[in-house]
Amino acid sequence: MVRLPLTAAQLESGRRLGSALRTARADRELVEVAVAAGISPETLRKIESGRLPTPAFGTVVALSRALGLPLEELAEICQPDASRQRSAS
Template sequence: MVAIYRYSYTMPRRRLDADSQRRGQRLVSRLTHARRSSGRSAEAVARSAGISVETVRSIEKGRTITPEFFTVAALATELGLSLDELYHHSRQPAPEERPDPPPQTVPGMPRTPPASGPLAGPRTSGRTPHH
């Protein structure tokens, strides 16, 4: 009896930073939304795309937030999405991730109060006083 051993080597994946995780989540969100909007089941899309239904479920449930390129390409093609669209969607922060806009100012009012009055201190002209 001859034993056959199968060796497989996978590249170690580096830990994703928070920004990369958010981009991956936005990508997954867009793929999931497109599939649900199409009215098709995960099984039907997986079968047509030539990938396993477990892969589609893993992506949609967030267990896989950085799927392989060819998996994304197959799903995008099947769902009628361009890779450009997916890329740009994943790079744009969702509304809840965008920073708050700067506070509004009243037209005609200065942003900061002028340095005058009893608490502002003496004004100097930049010259050294002569004694």
């Protein structure tokens, strides 16, 4: 099976997700959050930097719990038109 390249919208969604997670982590150590979520620090680093723009759903759920973020909030951030929805609010 060949994986199709990600679209510009998917890459931008990954950048928004990474930024939101970095903001939510605030002054907590990256390693602390990664361990709490059951993922490697390198995986969290890649997600936060946008180098892993489409993490597995289970990973997003685990990060949501570790950071105390509602999953619905992360889902909204990942929507292709999230930036327009936020600015319209």
